[in-house]
Structures are given as C-alpha cells and as structure tokens.
Amino acid sequence: MTSLALSVSKGEPARGSASSPRALCIVAALFTSSCAAPLMKLPAGPGAPAPDAASALADATRACSAVSTVTAELAGSGSIGGRRFRARLTAGLAAPASARLEAAAPFGAPLFILVASGDEATLLLPHDGRVLEHGRPAAVLEALAGLPVDAAELRRALVGCPSAPDASTGKRIADDWRLLADGSDQVYLRRDGKPPAWRIAAIVHTAAPGGGWRAEYRDFVNGLPRSVRFAGLAPKSFDVRLALSQVETNPTLGPEVFRVQVPPDADPITIDELRRARPGVRED
Numbered sequence: 001m002t003s004l005a006l007s008v009s010k011g012e013p014a015r016g017s018a019s020s021p022r023a024l025c026i027v028a029a030l031f032t033s034s035c036a037a038p039l040m041k042l043p044a045g046p047g048a049p050a051p052d053a054a055s056a057l058a059d060a061t062r063a064c065s066a067v068s069t070v071t072a073e074l075a076g077s078g079s080i081g082g083r084r085f086r087a088r089l090t091a092g093l094a095a096p097a098s099a100r101l102e103a104a105a106p107f108g109a110p111l112f113i114l115v116a117s118g119d120e121a122t123l124l125l126p127h128d129g130r131v132l133e134h135g136r137p138a139a140v141l142e143a144l145a146g147l148p149v150d151a152a153e154l155r156r157a158l159v160g161c162p163s164a165p166d167a168s169t170g171k172r173i174a175d176d177w178r179l180l181a182d183g184s185d186q187v188y189l190r191r192d193g194k195p196p197a198w199r200i201a202a203i204v205h206t207a208a209p210g211g212g213w214r215a216e217y218r219d220f221v222n223g224l225p226r227s228v229r230f231a232g233l234a235p236k237s238f239d240v241r242l243a244l245s246q247v248e249t250n251p252t253l254g255p256e257v258f259r260v261q262v263p264p265d266a267d268p269i270t271i272d273e274l275r276r277a278r279p280g281v282r283e284d
Contacts, residue, residue: 039229042202080145080239094155101113112144129265147238165180
C-alpha cells in the first residue's frame, strides 16, 4: 500500500497564492447537491432483557478489540453539507490517539495530509502551500469531513468498535438484534451471515456535537467491516460512505508516521476557510 511516511518540501507541485488558493476554489466548485440513500433500518421498541447480551457483545467485538494499529485504503463517497463528493484516501491509525490521513491527487503530492497525535492536529495542503497547525483533532476532522471525532474515536469508528458498552443494559429488540448502552450512545448488535455470527451493525451517537451522528457497518471480513457509513442526524450535515481495502491490522507504525514536514513558506489556513473549501474531494 501507499507509504504513510510522506513528507512535502518546497520543490513539489505548484501552489496557489495565500490570497487566491487556486486548488481550494476548484475543489469547492466541484461540490453539487445530492440525495442520500436510505440508512439502515434499525429495530425499534422497548425490547426485553437479553441474558445473552454479554456473550453477543464479546463475539461482536472480539476482532476489533484486538486492533491497536491499522492501515487501509479508503474509497469515499457521499455528501458533506448537502454537497456530493468522491475521494480516495490512505489511512493509518494507532492507539491511543494517533492518525494520519492522505487524500490522493491525480498526480504529484496528496491533496491534503492530516496528522494527529493526542490533542494536536496538523493539516497540510501541498498544492496550495497552506497549513493548519496546532488544531484540535475533532475540530479539524469536522471542518474537513463533517465528522466530529478525534483520532482515538476515528480508529474505533473505522474498525467498528464501541468505546465502553455496558452488557448489563442489553435488550432483545428482535430475534437477531440486541441493543446496548455505551454511555449516551446506542450500540446495535445483529446476528447474520453463514454461519450466523454477532456483529456491530450500528452505533448511534445521539449526544455528539452538531446534532449527533450514526455509524453503520457491513461486509465483514475476519470480524472487521469493509463497508462503513457515517451519517449526521441533522439534515444536510454529512453522509460519508467508505469502502475499505488493503486493510492491515497491527502493523508497526512509528512516531514518524504521525508527523509531517511543513514547508517554511507555507501560509496558514483557518478552520473556517477549511470548512468552506473541504479539500481533497472531487465531483462524483
């Protein structure tokens, strides 16, 4: 897969000026309005106590709970702020809270490189020579993709692992569905496949900033999802669908993966500018 230890220097592809960021304007113009496909239909109702909730949860999270680092290629599509997009990314994530995302460009350097570690994130836009430094990871990811999560939450979200679900809250809401509480979140387990197995089907984050969001998981391979969908609960917030490939679990990712070389002449970009531009995507 593509190396995650990329650095960008002054000699790489031409950039727009700070006062007229050419690539950002082009990317922003490529968004168009779109209609989202229906979300997964989740069972409703008060349910009944589920004595098997603990064993179902253990089965559903056995694979994802063993993942401390992961790399993958991501084919993304959907909409952000009511505007359609398509993008290809490379991701590397490590516990406890490190992440690297690169958006592929047709040629040359990536459209963006996002690195996050702990409470700090850096976003570099090589084609524009612009950079956002010392940002809060959740704020940068929200501005970039609409998803209000930090690096630790993003790693769990991509592999389909809840944070701290409470099996004692488990309810049977249908023959092959169980519902558990994870703090203010709701975790839906579903038993399907051949042979049948318990999987994390969806996690609903009702108390998250921006009106909340949900994650849906399908196409499991070795207990981990290959199709992931993140959708905001508020109208026209975000609906991001990811197809994962080249997935590698628990590779060695050194600290250099989560650093990026910022050219000394890079100009700053603000969170608000980033939110308006949404770089790294192209029209569907």
